[in-house]
Amino acid sequence: MAEWTECMNFGITIARQASKVILEAFRAKKDVMLKSSPADLVTETDQRVEKMLISRIRERYPTHKFIGEESVAAGEKLELTDSPTWIIDPIDGTVNFVHRFPFVAISIAFAVNKQTEFGIVYSCVEDKMYRAQRGGGAFVNDVPLHTSGQEDITKSLVVTEIGAERDCLALCTMTTNIMNLLAIPIQGIRAVGTAAVDMVLVATGGADAYYHIGMHCWDIAASALIVTEAGGVVLDTDGSEFDMMSRKVIAASSMPVAKRIAQVVRAFPCTRDDEDPARVNNGGHCISSGL
Ligand SMILES: O=P(O)(O)OC(CO)CO
Numbered sequence: 001m002a003e004w005t006e007c008m009n010f011g012i013t014i015a016r017q018a019s020k021v022i023l024e025a026f027r028a029k030k031d032v033m034l035k036s037s038p039a040d041l042v043t044e045t046d047q048r049v050e051k052m053l054i055s056r057i058r059e060r061y062p063t064h065k066f067i068g069e070e071s072v073a074a075g076e077k078l079e080l081t082d083s084p085t086w087i088i089d090p091i092d093g094t095v096n097f098v099h100r101f102p103f104v105a106i107s108i109a110f111a112v113n114k115q116t117e118f119g120i121v122y123s124c125v126e127d128k129m130y131r132a133q134r135g136g137g138a139f140v141n142d143v144p145l146h147t148s149g150q151e152d153i154t155k156s157l158v159v160t161e162i163g164a165e166r167d168c169l170a171l172c173t174m175t176t177n178i179m180n181l182l183a184i185p186i187q188g189i190r191a192v193g194t195a196a197v198d199m200v201l202v203a204t205g206g207a208d209a210y211y212h213i214g215m216h217c218w219d220i221a222a223s224a225l226i227v228t229e230a231g232g233v234v235l236d237t238d239g240s241e242f243d244m245m246s247r248k249v250i251a252a253s254s255m256p257v258a259k260r261i262a263q264v265v266r267a268f269p270c271t272r273d274d275e276d277p278a279r280v281n282n283g284g285h286c287i288s289s290g291l
Pocket residue numbers: 041069089091092093094095163164193194195196214215216219
């Protein structure tokens with residue numbers, strides 16, 4: 001709704017400011033810390049950028065709530081209520097950032113009554129500002145975005161991510177999914193290293209679909225809106241309605257392509273973002289390769 005346009009414009013302004021911090025640090029040597037796995041990295045820049053974004057937003061909108069990747073990693077409760085909530089990934093593509101692989105993004109979604117009102121994905125190194133407001137279309141650097149409209153999976157280029165999981169069940173599931181898609185056959189698989197950028201590539205028509213299991217709401221909430229506002233569809237990997245907390249997503253140029261991917265892709269168990277991990281056995285160890 002138009003009432004949130006001012007918030008979106010503010011989000012774009014502070015994303016541009018925060019990108020300066022990321023780009024200054026991009027070429028420098030970094031101290032790297034591990035989170036959930038040896039491939040789940042965080043740097044002081046991730047933490048600094050998130051703090052900077054949240055403090056700027058809080059100053060201007062003191063009643064708004066936040067879900068931030070690094071705040072959750074530091075122990076804050078991940079809770080999406082009906083209140084206006086900013087969902088922030090300060091650096092999407094931290095592994096790329098650490099290696100200086102030139103695709104990193106700031107992802108900011110804004111939800112009210114649990115519905116995403118706008119999404120911002122700023123691909124900093126490329127200087128591409130993607131944005132969409134619910135009902136208002138999607139844009140990159142103010143140019144309107146449209147998906148490819150491709151309906152034939154055999155003519156599709158599909159993007160996915162390898163993710164940070166290194167347990168056998170997740171790795172077997174992920175590689176089997178890739179193999180089964182290639183066997184359809186599709187025309188290719190790509191992985192850029194940032195879920196937010198992977199997904200907005202579907203909005204540009206440069207890719208026909210994206211799917212991923214194991215990412216979090218801050219990785220995909222903004223780009224999910226950008227894809228749907230560009231004319232695409234977003235589903236759960238089981239073909240049901242998209243749920244930003246489920247950690248499973250297919251974004252596609254058309255419903256036939258999305259549904260065909262849902263027929264092939266299997267999910268490994270992962271704890272929902274809004275569930276208490278302590279209550280859930282997510283099977284994060286090798287129990288079998290029987291998929
Ligand atoms: O770099 P981040 O924010 O950890 O995100 C990864 C997925 O978890 C890349 O999209």
